[in-house]
Amino acid sequence: MTDDKIIQLFFQRKEVAIEETHKKYGSYCFKIANNILNNKEDSEECLNDTWLKAWDSIPPTRPIHFNLFLAKIVRNFAINKYRSKHTHKRGKGEIVLVLDELEECITGQSDVETLYIAEELQNTINKFVRGLSERDGNVFIRRYFYADSIKDISNLYHISENNVRVMLSRTRNKLRIRLEKEGYI
Amino acid sequence: MNKEDLFQGFGALDDDLLKRSEHGGKTMKKGKKFSGFLKYGSIAACLVVALGVGMLFMDNKTPNPDTVPESSIVAESNDNASAEQSNIQEKPESYVNISMLLASNAGVESQTLEIGLVEIEKYSAHYYKVASVESDILKESIGGKVDGTESWYRVSGHEDMQYLISSNNNEYSLWKFDSFQQESYPYSDVLQIIYNIHSVEDITKIIVSPANMDNSDEGQTIQDEIGTSVVADYKAIETIYNVLSGLTCYGGDNWEMIGLGDDTPSSMLNQVRAGRYLTIVTSQGMEIDTLKYTGISGMFYEYGGIAYNTLTMEEKTTVEKILNIELIDETSNSVTEQSETQNKTNEESENNRPATSSTTQDVPVDEETYQEAREYSAELTDLQNRISEAMMNKELPFVTSSAIYENPDRVHVTVNTTDEDLIAKLRAFDTTGKLLEIEYSEHTAVKGFVTSLE
Numbered sequence: 360m361t362d363d364k365i366i367q368l369f370f371q372r373k374e375v376a377i378e379e380t381h382k383k384y385g386s387y388c389f390k391i392a393n394n395i396l397n398n399k400e401d402s403e404e405c406l407n408d409t410w411l412k413a414w415d416s417i418p419p420t421r422p423i424h425f426n427l428f429l430a431k432i433v434r435n436f437a438i439n440k441y442r443s444k445h446t447h448k449r450g451k452g453e454i455v456l457v458l459d460e461l462e463e464c465i466t467g468q469s470d471v472e473t474l475y476i477a478e479e480l481q482n483t484i485n486k487f488v489r490g491l492s493e494r495d496g497n498v499f500i501r502r503y504f505y506a507d508s509i510k511d512i513s514n515l516y517h518i519s520e521n522n523v524r525v526m527l528s529r530t531r532n533k534l535r536i537r538l539e540k541e542g543y544i
Numbered sequence: 545m546n547k548e549d550l551f552q553g554f555g556a557l558d559d560d561l562l563k564r565s566e567h568g569g570k571t572m573k574k575g576k577k578f579s580g581f582l583k584y585g586s587i588a589a590c591l592v593v594a595l596g597v598g599m600l601f602m603d604n605k606t607p608n609p610d611t612v613p614e615s616s617i618v619a620e621s622n623d624n625a626s627a628e629q630s631n632i633q634e635k636p637e638s639y640v641n642i643s644m645l646l647a648s649n650a651g652v653e654s655q656t657l658e659i660g661l662v663e664i665e666k667y668s669a670h671y672y673k674v675a676s677v678e679s680d681i682l683k684e685s686i687g688g689k690v691d692g693t694e695s696w697y698r699v700s701g702h703e704d705m706q707y708l709i710s711s712n713n714n715e716y717s718l719w720k721f722d723s724f725q726q727e728s729y730p731y732s733d734v735l736q737i738i739y740n741i742h743s744v745e746d747i748t749k750i751i752v753s754p755a756n757m758d759n760s761d762e763g764q765t766i767q768d769e770i771g772t773s774v775v776a777d778y779k780a781i782e783t784i785y786n787v788l789s790g791l792t793c794y795g796g797d798n799w800e801m802i803g804l805g806d807d808t809p810s811s812m813l814n815q816v817r818a819g820r821y822l823t824i825v826t827s828q829g830m831e832i833d834t835l836k837y838t839g840i841s842g843m844f845y846e847y848g849g850i851a852y853n854t855l856t857m858e859e860k861t862t863v864e865k866i867l868n869i870e871l872i873d874e875t876s877n878s879v880t881e882q883s884e885t886q887n888k889t890n891e892e893s894e895n896n897r898p899a900t901s902s903t904t905q906d907v908p909v910d911e912e913t914y915q916e917a918r919e920y921s922a923e924l925t926d927l928q929n930r931i932s933e934a935m936m937n938k939e940l941p942f943v944t945s946s947a948i949y950e951n952p953d954r955v956h957v958t959v960n961t962t963d964e965d966l967i968a969k970l971r972a973f974d975t976t977g978k979l980l981e982i983e984y985s986e987h988t989a990v991k992g993f994v995t996s997l998e
Binding site for chain 2: 364382383384386387426427430434438441442457458459464481485501503519522544
C-alpha cells in the first residue's frame with residue numbers, strides 16, 4: 360500500500376492503518392530499534408509505541424516522508440528505553456560502540472558541566488552534517504542516526520570498512536571541534 | 545552533556561539528509577568538486593575513465609551546493625523587504641542554495657500540509673509549505689517579486705520558481721511547487737515556467753533511484769539490486785527531456801489513472817521493480833525530485849497522485865531502457881493494452897521528437913533478446929561504476945583506466961602491475977567472471993579522456 364493511502368487511513372481513523380504501517384515499515388523500524396537496543400522484545404515494544412504515537416499524531420500531522428517520520432519516532436523511543444535500562448550497567452551490541460565513539464567528541468579539555476538546550480544541539484548537529492561532503496555526511500548519518508554497523512555502511516556505499524572507520528574518525532574530530540567552539544564542551 | 549545526549553541530538557536531522565543517506569554508494573559524491581562522474585554506460589559509445597579524470601569533469605559554471613559557504617547562503621541583508629528590493633535591482637542577487645533553507649529541525653509535529661495559490665502567468669499554481677529555516681533567514685534570502693503578486697518572492701539568485709518565499713505580516717515561509725490548478729496542462733509549461741528548463745542543455749544529469757513503496761525485506765532487496773544510477777549521457781537526457789516536454793499533466797488525486805496496481809505483496813514488489821524516482825539536476829544546480837515513473841502503466845506521476853498521460857509503446861521502451869527497468873511478462877501485456885489506447889493522443893507530440901524515435905530503432909524486435917541485452921548491459925554498467933568508485937577511493941591504485949568496450953561487450957581495465965594478489969583483488973569485482981578484461985601496461989598515465997569507438 361502506498362504511503363499516501365496509509366496516511367489516508369490514519370486520517371479516516373481506521374485501525375487498519377496501524378496494521379498496514381506495521382506490514383510495510385515493521386522490519387524497517389525494528390532494525391533501527393534493534394540497532395540501539397539489541398533486544399527483540401524491547402525493540403518490538405518500541406514498535407508498538409511508535410504505531411501508537413503515529414496514531415496520536417496523524418492527524419493533524421501529515422508526514423511528507425512517512426518512513427523518516429516513523430524512523431525518528433522509533434529511534435527516540437529506543438534511546439529512551441536504552442537509557443532507562445542501562446543507567447547503571449553497560450549494554451550490548453552496536454550502540455555501545457557507537458556511543459563510545461561519540462564520547463570522543465565530548466571529552467575535551469574542559470570538564471565543566473555545561474547546560475545546553477536539546478533543540479540547539481539538534482540544530483548544531485543538523486548544520487554540521489549539512490556542511491559535510493555528501494559522502495562524509497551520509498556515512499556519519501548511517502552510523503549515528505541509524506546506528507548501522509561499520510560493515511553495513513561499507514556494504515551500502517561500496518567502500519572498505521577501513522575507509523568507513525577513517526571517515527568517521529575524521530568527521531568525529533571535526534564535530535568535537537565544532538561542539539567545543541559552540542560551547543557544548 | 546553525555547554521549548547519550550549527543551546521540552539523541554542526531555534524532556532531529558532533516559529529512560532530506562536522512563533520505564539522501566538511504567541511497568547506495570554508486571552515485572554518492574566523493575568530494576565537492578566532482579560532478580557527473582558516473583556515466584550511463586550502456587549506450588553505443590564507450591567511456592574511458594582514468595585516474596584524475598574527475599578534474600576534467602569539474603563543473604565550474606554550476607553553483608555547487610556543497611561549496612557555498614554558510615556565510616554566503618543569504619543575499620545581502622537589509623533591514624526591510626522594500627530596501628532589499630531596491631538593493632536587488634542595483635546589483636546581481638546572490639545565489640541562495642535551497643538546501644540551506646530547508647527544514648531545520650522542524651520536528652514531526654509541525655508537518656501539516658498547507659497549500660498556497662500563486663498566480664503565475666496564465667495559471668493558478670498550487671504551492672505547499674515546506675519546513676524551513678527561521679523567518680529572518682528566509683527574509684534575507686528573497687529575490688525578485690513574482691510578477692503580479694504582492695507577497696510571493698523567488699529565492700535570491702534563482703530564475704526558476706520551484707521554491708518561492710511568501711511574506712505574511714513580516715513572517716516569511718518557504719513553499720514548493722505542486723501543480724497547476726487546471727484539469728490538464730502541458731508539462732512543458734511546468735518545465736519552462738516553474739523550473740526554467742527550456743532545452744536539454746538546461747539539464748546536467750538525472751539521478752534515478754528505485755521506487756520505495758514496498759520496504760519489506762523483499763522489497764528492500766529489490767531496491768538494493770536496482771540501486772541508484774545517474775543518467776549523464778547527453779543523448780539519454782535528450783530522450784527523457786523530449787518525452788517530458790510532450791507530456792500532459794492531469795493534476796493530483798489521480799491514483800486510479802496512474803494504476804500502480806493493488807496492494808498485494810506480489811503487486812507491491814512488482815511496483816518496486818517497475819518503478820523509478822527521478823531527480824533532475826539543472827545547470828543552475830537545482831534538483832527537481834518530484835517525478836516518478838512506473839513501467840506498470842508506462843506513466844510518469846508524482847506524489848499526491850499527480851498523473852500524466854500514458855507513454856506510447858515506443859516512448860515507454862526507450863524510457864525504460866534508459867531507466868533500466870525490466871518488466872515481467874504479465875505486466876507488459878497490460879501495459880501494451882493501456883499504452884495503445886493512449887497512442888493516438890501522443891502521436892502529435894511524438895512527431896516533434898526525432899531523437900526519441902531514432903533511439904528506438906536499435907531496439908531488438910525479440911523482447912527476450914532485448915531483455916537479455918538489457919540485463920547484460922546493466923551488469924556491465926554496474927561493474928564499471930564499482931571499479932570507478934574504487935579508483936576514486938584509491939582502493940585500486942594500480943588501475944590506470946577502466947572502460948566499457950563493445951564487440952564483445954566487456955569492461956576493459958588497464959593496470960600497471962603484474963602482482964597476482966592485486967590482480968585477484970581486481971578480478972573479485974567481477975562476480976560473474978566473464979565481464980572483465982584486464983590489460984597490463986607499463987605506462988602509469990593518469991590523464992583522463994573520453995573517446996568513442998564509433
